[in-house]
Amino acid sequence: LQNSNSSLIFNTMKVLIYGSTGFVGRYVIKQLINKVELYLAVRNESKVKSIFGDYIKAIKLTDKIENPIFEVNPDVVINLIGILKESKDNTFEYAHYEIPKRLIDASKSVNLKKFIQMSALGADINSKSRYQKTKAMAEQYLISSGLDYVIFRPSIIFGKEQKLFEDFKKYSKIAPFFLAPCDAKVQPVNIYDVAECFEKATTTDVKNEIFELCGNKVVNYKELFEFALKYLNIKRPVI
Numbered sequence: 001l002q003n004s005n006s007s008l009i010f011n012t013m014k015v016l017i018y019g020s021t022g023f024v025g026r027y028v029i030k031q032l033i034n035k036v037e038l039y040l041a042v043r044n045e046s047k048v049k050s051i052f053g054d055y056i057k058a059i060k061l062t063d064k065i066e067n068p069i070f071e072v073n074p075d076v077v078i079n080l081i082g083i084l085k086e087s088k089d090n091t092f093e094y095a096h097y098e099i100p101k102r103l104i105d106a107s108k109s110v111n112l113k114k115f116i117q118m119s120a121l122g123a124d125i126n127s128k129s130r131y132q133k134t135k136a137m138a139e140q141y142l143i144s145s146g147l148d149y150v151i152f153r154p155s156i157i158f159g160k161e162q163k164l165f166e167d168f169k170k171y172s173k174i175a176p177f178f179l180a181p182c183d184a185k186v187q188p189v190n191i192y193d194v195a196e197c198f199e200k201a202t203t204t205d206v207k208n209e210i211f212e213l214c215g216n217k218v219v220n221y222k223e224l225f226e227f228a229l230k231y232l233n234i235k236r237p238v239i
Contacts, residue, residue: 013037015202016059016072018103019080021047023161024118027195028078029056035203036076041068065099066106076202077107078116084131084163096134097141104145115147116201121155121212139210150201152194154213156224159191168228177237178229180221187214188224 013036019025020040029052032038038056040048048058059068069077083095100117107115123135142149156164168178194213200206219227225238 013076013203014039014072014074015076015078016041016068016074017078017080018065018099019082019118021051022080023159023163024157024191024194025080026051026161027159027191028080028198031195031199032202035199039068039072039074041065066102069103069106069110073110075111075113076116077103077112077114078118078198078202079103080118082118082120082135092130092134096131097137100138101141104142104147107147108145112147114150114201114207115142115145116150116198117142117152119151119153119210121153121214123153148207150206150208151210152197152201152213153210154189154194155215156186156188157191157194158188158215162191164224164228165232168225168232168234172229172232172234172236175236177239178225180225180238183220185218185220186224187218189213189215 015032015036016039017025017029018041020029021042021044029038029040033055039059040052040056041059041061042048043061045058045060048056059071061068079100081095081099083090083092086092104115117138119139120132120135122129122132123139124132125136125140127133127136139151142151156162159165171178193215197211197213222238229236229238
């Protein structure tokens with residue numbers, strides 16, 4: 001994502017972010033503050049103020065999730081909305097496909113320069129995993145929309161607020177040890193690297209590309225769990 005020939009003017013660029021108060025969103029915003037004009041589409045406006053202060057404009061979300069796009073008329077839309085666990089009212093199909101589809105359709109009606117989509121490593125329309133399949137469905141819809149786009153497919157993202165870390169802190173209070181899958185391997189990526197990639201995609205003229213985001217090291221889950229526990233200073237064996 002190195003590109004020094006940016007033709008965009010940072011201080012006048014309007015960037016609208018969906019999913020901004022989640023784990024990745026907070027780091028992306030910190031990376032973009034003072035470089036673009038930020039707008040956050042959120043249901044809880046007070047949450048934005050408690051996290052970021054009064055420096056960023058919060059746009060109230062309603063059931064018409066695309067309305068902030070018409071209100072802001074942004075240059076760039078970043079969609080970070082995603083779930084790891086389904087509920088009755090929030091399925092993979094809704095969160096990963098229906099919402100991006102509505103945002104993409106609305107973006108076609110404004111003078112958008114770029115749509116940046118958070119996908120997932122292994123996204124595949126033929127996957128048996130509905131998580132991976134619905135991520136791929138959104139990718140295909142965006143690519144066929146005619147909008148300029150950047151799609152990121154991150155591996156497991158490492159950072160303090162990542163769900164794995166939070167789960168370890170929670171379950172270490174009752175669990176004498178942790179179980180890890182035997183054969184599976186991952187290539188975790190640091191949250192700061194992910195945030196930097198979103199910044200470069202936003203503030204340079206890179207477009208119509210898919211980037212897989214991985215770290216430098218392939219590890220098994222036992223090594224991954226042991227690293228996380230050591231980072232949190234939790235002494236538990238991993239089996």
